[in-house]
Amino acid sequence: INTIKKYNLIESGDCLVLGVSGGPDSISMLDILLKIKQNKQIQFDFVVAHVNHMIRKEAIEDELYVKSYCEKNRIEFYAKRIDVSQIANTNKISTEEAGRNVRYEFFEEIQKQANANKVAIAHNKNDKIETIIMNELRGCGIAGLKGIEPKRDKYIRPLIECERKEIEEYCVENQLQPRIDKTNFENIYTRNKIRNIVIPYIEKEFNPNI
Numbered sequence: 544i545n546t547i548k549k550y551n552l553i554e555s556g557d558c559l560v561l562g563v564s565g566g567p568d569s570i571s572m573l574d575i576l577l578k579i580k581q582n583k584q585i586q587f588d589f590v591v592a593h594v595n596h597m598i599r600k601e602a603i604e605d606e607l608y609v610k611s612y613c614e615k616n617r618i619e620f621y622a623k624r625i626d627v628s629q630i631a632n633t634n635k636i637s638t639e640e641a642g643r644n645v646r647y648e649f650f651e652e653i654q655k656q657a658n659a660n661k662v663a664i665a666h667n668k669n670d671k672i673e674t675i676i677m678n679e680l681r682g683c684g685i686a687g688l689k690g691i692e693p694k695r696d697k698y699i700r701p702l703i704e705c706e707r708k709e710i711e712e713y714c715v716e717n718q719l720q721p722r723i724d725k726t727n728f729e730n731i732y733t734r735n736k737i738r739n740i741v742i743p744y745i746e747k748e749f750n751p752n753i
Contacts, residue, residue, distance in 0.1 A: 544579060544584060545704075546693065546701055546702075546703060546704045546705075547579075547585070547701055549693075550693040550694050550699075551694075552661075552663075552693060552694055552699040552700075552701055553576075553579075553585050553587050553661070553699065553701070554585070554587070555585060555586040555587065556586065556587065557585075557587040557588075557660055557661055558587065558588045558589065558590075558657065558658060558659040558660055558661075559576075559587065559588070559589040559590075559659055559660075559661045559662065559663050559699075560589070560590055560591075560592050560650050560653050560654050560657060560659045560661070560662045560663070561573055561576065561589050561590070561591050561592065561662075561663045562592055562593075562594075562646060562650055562662065562663065562664050562665065563591050563592070563593055563609050563665075564593065564594075564605065564609075564665075564722070564724070565593070565605040565606070565608045565609045565721060565722035566605075566665075566721055566722055566723065566724055567707075567710050567711055567714050567719075567721040567723075568665035568666070568667055568670075568702060568707075568710055569665040570609070570612070570714065570719050570721045570722075571665070571702065571710045571713050571714060571719065571721075572663060572665040572701060572702050573591065573612065573618075574713075574717060574719060575701070575713075576589060576663070576701065577616060577618070589618070589659075589663070590618065590619040590620070590621065590653065590657045590659065591609065591613050591618055591619065591620050591621065592621045592622075592623075592649055592650055592653045593605075593606055593609045593610070593620070593621070593622045593623075594622070594623050594625065594642075594645055594646050594649050595622060595623065595624040595625070596625065596627040596638075596642050596645070597624055597625065597626045597627065597628070598627055598628055598638065598642075599724070599725070601722070601725075604722065605722040605724075606622055606624075608722050609622075610622065619657065621649075621653050621656070621657075623645075623649050625645050627641045627642045627645055628641075630644075630645065637732075639732055639734070650662045654697070660697065661697050661698070661699050662697055662698050662699070663698075663699050663700070663701060664698055664699070664700050665700070665701075665702050666691050666700045666702065666703055667702045667703065667705050667706065667707055667710055668703065668704060668705060668706045668707070669706060669707040669738070669742075670691060671690040671691045671703060672690065672742070672753065673734055673737045673738055673742070674690045674691050675687070675688060675689075675690040676737050676741060676742070677733060677734060677737055678690070680733075680737075691703060
C-alpha cells in the first residue's frame with residue numbers, strides 16, 4: 544500500500560488487468576490487491592489475465608489454480624493457451640522473448656475488452672536487481688541502471704519494493720500454495736543464470752546486502 548501511494552500506482556476509479564501466472568509473485572499481488580479492494584482503502588476494480596505458454600506439462604494445472612482462486616473470490620478471469628515454443632521457432636527468437644510478447648499482447652487485448660486503464664505486473668525488487676545486472680552485462684547507458692520502474696505508461700508494479708523472500712513468506716502465512724515454475728531453476732536463460740549463480744556468488748564473496 545505504501546508503494547502504491549508513493550508512486551500513485553492505483554487511484555480511485557481505476558480498473559486494472561492483473562497479469563497472474565499462479566507463481567508466488569503474481570498470486571501474492573492478486574491476494575493483496577483483493578484485500579485492499581475489499582477493505583475499501585482505494586475504490587478500484589480489476590480482472591485477471593492468465594497466459595498458458597504450453598511449454599510445461601504442469602501449465603494446465605497453473606491455469607486451473609488461478610481460475611479456481613478467481614471463481615472462489617468472484618473475480619472476472621480471462622485465459623489464453625498459446626504454443627510459445629512454436630512462435631519462438633517460427634520467428635527465430637528466444638522462448639523468453641516470445642513468451643513476453645504473447646503476454647503483453649494478451650494484456651492489451653483484455654485491457655480493451657474489460658475497459659481497463661492500467662495493467663499490473665508482479666515484478667519484485669529481486670527482478671529489478673537482476674535486470675540491472677543483465678543490462679550492465681549487455682552494456683547499457685544510464686537508463687539501463689534504473690532497472691524496472693514502478694510505473695511506465697499504463698503498466699504498474701505494486702510489488703517492486705518487496706523482496707522475493709518477503710513474498711514467499713506472505714504465501715506461507717496466507718496459505719496460498721502458489722505454483723512453482725521449475726524452468727526458473729534451469730540455468731539456460733540469462734536471467735536464471737544471474738538469479739541462481741551471479742547474485743548468490745556476489746552475496747557470498749562480496750556483499751550479502753547487494
